Amino acid sequence: MKEVVLQVEGITKTFPGVKALDSVSFDIRPGEVHALVGENGAGKSTLMKVLAGLYKPDGGKIVYRGAPTQVAGPLDARRKGILLIHQELSLSPELSVAENIYLGAWPTNRFGVLKKRELRRNASAALEALGCGFGPDVRVGTLSVAMQQMVEIARAEAFSANVVIFDEPTASLTDTEKDQLFHTIRGLKARGVGIVYISHKMDEIFDITDRITVLRDGQVQGTVDTAETNLNQVTRMMIGRTLDAYFVKAKPEFGAEVLRVEGLAKQGLFRDVSFTVREGEVLGLYGLVGAGRSEVVETVFGVRQADAGKLFWKGGKIDLPTPRQSIDMGMALVPESRKEQGLVLIMGGRENTSLPHLSLFSDLSVMNRTKELATFEKYRSALSIKTTGPDQAVSQLSGGNQQKFVLAKWLCADPKLIILDEPTRGIDIGSKSAIHELIADLAERGLAVIVISSEMPEVLGVSHRVLTMSEGAVVTEFKGDAMTEENLIDAVSRHRDEAAA
Amino acid sequence: MSHTTDIRASSPKMTVVSWLLRNHIWVFLALTVAIFSLASPYFLTINNIGNILTQGAFIGILAIGMTMVMIDGEIDLSVGAVLALASALAIGLQDHIGVWPAVFIGLMSGAFLGFVNGTLVALSGMHSFIVTLGGLIGIRGLVFVYSGENALMVPDFSYTEIPEIYLGPLSLTAMIFFGLALFFQWVLSSTRHGRETYAVGDNIEAAHDAGINVKRHKIINFTICGTLAAVCGILLSMRLGTAEPNAGKIWELWTIIAVVLGGTRLQGGFGSMWMTIGGVLTLAVLRNGLRLLNTPNYVELMVMGAVLILALVLDKLLNHKGDTR
Incomplete structure (x- = not known):
C-alpha cells in the first residue's frame, strides 16, 4: 500500500431524519489531488466538514499521519495541518490580508497583545511562497474573489498544511484565474500536500486530479484512478439507478406553439440555447x-x-x-x-x-x-x-x-x-x-x-x-x-x- | 492587479486623505466648530471647551462600550439603566459600607449586568436588541425598587470633590473618557480580543470556522459595555452628589447616535474609537452650541435628528460607493 497522509475509516454522520454519511472510507496520499464527486446531497460537504472539524462524526475514525486523530474544532484542524478552502470564502472583508490568513490564530504574547511584526512577516512569507501580487496590509474587502481565494490558500503555507480541501474552488473564477489556481494547486502538490478537490465540473476533475472518489446518498460508490476511467463511468457511478417509479405520461396531443427561444446566450452561463414548447x-x-x-x-x-437571443410568445416576438x-x-x-x-x-x-x-x-x-x-x-x-x-x-x-x-x-x-x-x-x-x-x-x-x-x-x-x-x-x-x-x-x-x- | 499598485504607491498625503475619508466625522466636527465659533463669541473660549469636553465625556464613556458591542454587530440598550443603578448603589451604600466599597459595588453591578446581558445574548440566540430592551426596562425598575421614587443624597459632600481635578480645561471625567477611549482603541487595533471583535462582527461564520469562541467573545464585550456604563454612573453621581432614579434616561439613544455618527456600522465589523471620539465630540459641540445660541429645546432636537441623517447619508456616499453588501 502506498503512503497515506489522511485516512478516513467508516465515518458515519446522521442528522435528524437523514443519514448524511454512511460508513464512508477513503484516503489521501501526499502529493495527490483526490477528487470527491457526487450530486447535490450526496454527502460531500458533510464529509469535508467532518475533516475540517466543523462536524463531529457519529462513528468511524480518522487516521492522520499514521495515528488515530480526533479533530476537536476548526482551529484544531488548521493547527494539525488540515485546511478547508470554503466555497463561500471564509474571510473578514474589513480585516487585512495578514489578519485573515491567521484569522483566530493570531500570534500574541501571553497577555493577548498582537505581535504585529511577526504577523506581518509570516503572512508576507506565505504570500510570497504562493507568488501573490498583493501585500499583507491590504484590506481583504478590496480584493477580487480570486485574490481572496489566494488569501485562504495562503493559510496552507502559513500553517504548513498537509491536507488541503478545496470546495468548488472555481465556482466564481474566470478562465485565467482558474489557470492560476491550478498552477497553485500543482505547486502544493509538488511539495507533497494531499489535496481533496470537490467540484461539479468534470473537465476540471479530469484535468487536475489523480484519483476520483464518488459519493452517492452518503455512501462511497468507489474510488478510481483518473487515468484509468472516463466520464461515462464516473457519471454512471454518480447518478446510479433509482428504482423505477410508476410514471404517467400525458397523452401526446399538442396544440399551437407557446414559447420559442432562439439563440439565448449569457456570458459564462450558457450559449446559443434554442428550443420550443407547445400546448x-x-x-x-x-x-x-x-x-x-x-x-x-x-x-x-x-x-x-x-x-443575446430572441423570445417568441405564442408566435409573436417579444422583448x-x-x-x-x-x-x-x-x-x-x-x-x-x-x-x-x-x-x-x-x-x-x-x-x-x-x-x-x-x-x-x-x-x-x-x-x-x-x-x-x-x-x-x-x-x-x-x-x-x-x-x-x-x-x-x-x-x-x-x-x-x-x-x-x-x-x-x-x-x-x-x-x-x-x-x-x-x-x-x-x-x-x-x-x-x-x-x-x-x-x-x-x-x-x-x-x-x-x-x-x-x-x-x-x-x-x-x-x-x-x-x-x-x-x-x-x-x-x-x-x-x-x-x-x-x-x-x-x-x-x-x-x-x-x-x- | 491594480489594487497592489494603488496601495503600495500610497504617499503620506494619500494616507491622510484616506484616513479622513474613513473618519470623515472629524471634518464634520471641524465644520460645526467653525460655524459655532462664528455664530457665538462665547463658544471658542477655554471655559466653554472645558464644558463641552466634560459634558461629552459622560455619553463618551458609554459610547466606548457601545462601540465594542456594535463592532460585534450587537447593541446594548440597557446602558442608561445600568448607569442609574450603579450611581444609586455608589451613593446609597456609602452609609453602610463606606465610600470606596460602595463605588466598587456600583462598578461590579455594571460588570455583572453586562455579563448577564452578554450571556443571555450568546446562549439564547435572541437578538441583543430584545435582550437589552428587557434590561432597559427591568433594570430601571430595579433602580426604583432600590431607591424609591426619590433621589438619593450623598451623606458627605466631599464625595463631589473627587472629580474636581483639572488639567487645563480638561476635567478628570474628560481625562478618564480620553484615557479609556485610547486604551480601547489600542485593544481594538493591537490585541487578539480586538481582532476577534472585527472578525465576529464582519463575518460571524468565518470567525466561527476559524475557531474563535464567538459566545465567550460576545460575553466579554457586553461585560465591558456594562462596566463602562457603571463607570459613567459613578462619575455622574460624583458630579451631582445625588442619584436620581431617572438618571441616564434615553442616554442609550444619545450614545447610539454618537457612535453611529462617528461612522461605526450598526451591522458590525467596522468602526473604531477614533470614529467614536469624533462622534461624541460632534454631538457635544452641537448640543452646547445650540444652547449657547438659545435655541429652543425642540428645535435642538430637530437639528440633531437632521444632522444624524445627514451624517449617515454622507457616510454612505463616501464609503460605500458600489458597495452592494
Whole structure:
C-alpha cells in the first residue's frame, strides 16, 4: 500500500431524519489531488466538514499521519495541518490580508497583545511562497474573489498544511484565474500536500486530479484512478439507478406553439440555447448540476439578464420580459429552492397561494378573504395537500406539501406555460408521484410544461421530449424511442469529452 | 492587479486623505466648530471647551462600550439603566459600607449586568436588541425598587470633590473618557480580543470556522459595555452628589447616535474609537452650541435628528460607493 497522509475509516454522520454519511472510507496520499464527486446531497460537504472539524462524526475514525486523530474544532484542524478552502470564502472583508490568513490564530504574547511584526512577516512569507501580487496590509474587502481565494490558500503555507480541501474552488473564477489556481494547486502538490478537490465540473476533475472518489446518498460508490476511467463511468457511478417509479405520461396531443427561444446566450452561463414548447407538451431539460438549466429558464422568465437571443410568445416576438410581465403573460416559474424563492414560510397556505396574484384576490387593494379561502380549498383538495387549515404556517408542512403549495400558487393564475425546476427534489415518494400525475394532468388540460430534473427516470418518465444540456449548451434533443438512459448519459458525457479535448 | 499598485504607491498625503475619508466625522466636527465659533463669541473660549469636553465625556464613556458591542454587530440598550443603578448603589451604600466599597459595588453591578446581558445574548440566540430592551426596562425598575421614587443624597459632600481635578480645561471625567477611549482603541487595533471583535462582527461564520469562541467573545464585550456604563454612573453621581432614579434616561439613544455618527456600522465589523471620539465630540459641540445660541429645546432636537441623517447619508456616499453588501 502506498503512503497515506489522511485516512478516513467508516465515518458515519446522521442528522435528524437523514443519514448524511454512511460508513464512508477513503484516503489521501501526499502529493495527490483526490477528487470527491457526487450530486447535490450526496454527502460531500458533510464529509469535508467532518475533516475540517466543523462536524463531529457519529462513528468511524480518522487516521492522520499514521495515528488515530480526533479533530476537536476548526482551529484544531488548521493547527494539525488540515485546511478547508470554503466555497463561500471564509474571510473578514474589513480585516487585512495578514489578519485573515491567521484569522483566530493570531500570534500574541501571553497577555493577548498582537505581535504585529511577526504577523506581518509570516503572512508576507506565505504570500510570497504562493507568488501573490498583493501585500499583507491590504484590506481583504478590496480584493477580487480570486485574490481572496489566494488569501485562504495562503493559510496552507502559513500553517504548513498537509491536507488541503478545496470546495468548488472555481465556482466564481474566470478562465485565467482558474489557470492560476491550478498552477497553485500543482505547486502544493509538488511539495507533497494531499489535496481533496470537490467540484461539479468534470473537465476540471479530469484535468487536475489523480484519483476520483464518488459519493452517492452518503455512501462511497468507489474510488478510481483518473487515468484509468472516463466520464461515462464516473457519471454512471454518480447518478446510479433509482428504482423505477410508476410514471404517467400525458397523452401526446399538442396544440399551437407557446414559447420559442432562439439563440439565448449569457456570458459564462450558457450559449446559443434554442428550443420550443407547445400546448399540451411536456419538455424535459436534463443535465448535471451546473449545466446551466436553471439559468436558462430563469432568463426566459426574466429573473436574469441575457446577452443575446430572441423570445417568441405564442408566435409573436417579444422583448425579454420582467418577472411581472412574464406572470401577466401567463408564464409561471416554480423555482428549485422553494424555501428561498418559492414560499414565505411564516405565512399559511392561504396567503402563500394568493401572494403572486394579489390583484386577483383583492377589491380596490383590500384583500378578499372569501375568494382567497375558496381558492385555497380548491387546491387543497385538488392536490390533496395535508395541512391543518388555511393559516397553518407552511414551515410546519412536509417538503412534499410545501411543494404542492408552490404549485398551487402558480396554478391559480391559470398560466399557459409552467416551468418546474427540480419539482420533486427532497420530497417523499408519495408526493413525488402525486406531482408526476399533476404534471400529466396539466399537459392534458393544454398547458405547456417544462420540467427540469437531475433524476433521469423522472425526466424520461414525464416528458414527451428531452433536451440534454451540458456546460451551458443544449447538446441533443431526444424523442420517442430515442429517449433512453443510455442515450442521455452518452449525450451529456460525450459533449464533455469533446469540450475537454 | 491594480489594487497592489494603488496601495503600495500610497504617499503620506494619500494616507491622510484616506484616513479622513474613513473618519470623515472629524471634518464634520471641524465644520460645526467653525460655524459655532462664528455664530457665538462665547463658544471658542477655554471655559466653554472645558464644558463641552466634560459634558461629552459622560455619553463618551458609554459610547466606548457601545462601540465594542456594535463592532460585534450587537447593541446594548440597557446602558442608561445600568448607569442609574450603579450611581444609586455608589451613593446609597456609602452609609453602610463606606465610600470606596460602595463605588466598587456600583462598578461590579455594571460588570455583572453586562455579563448577564452578554450571556443571555450568546446562549439564547435572541437578538441583543430584545435582550437589552428587557434590561432597559427591568433594570430601571430595579433602580426604583432600590431607591424609591426619590433621589438619593450623598451623606458627605466631599464625595463631589473627587472629580474636581483639572488639567487645563480638561476635567478628570474628560481625562478618564480620553484615557479609556485610547486604551480601547489600542485593544481594538493591537490585541487578539480586538481582532476577534472585527472578525465576529464582519463575518460571524468565518470567525466561527476559524475557531474563535464567538459566545465567550460576545460575553466579554457586553461585560465591558456594562462596566463602562457603571463607570459613567459613578462619575455622574460624583458630579451631582445625588442619584436620581431617572438618571441616564434615553442616554442609550444619545450614545447610539454618537457612535453611529462617528461612522461605526450598526451591522458590525467596522468602526473604531477614533470614529467614536469624533462622534461624541460632534454631538457635544452641537448640543452646547445650540444652547449657547438659545435655541429652543425642540428645535435642538430637530437639528440633531437632521444632522444624524445627514451624517449617515454622507457616510454612505463616501464609503460605500458600489458597495452592494
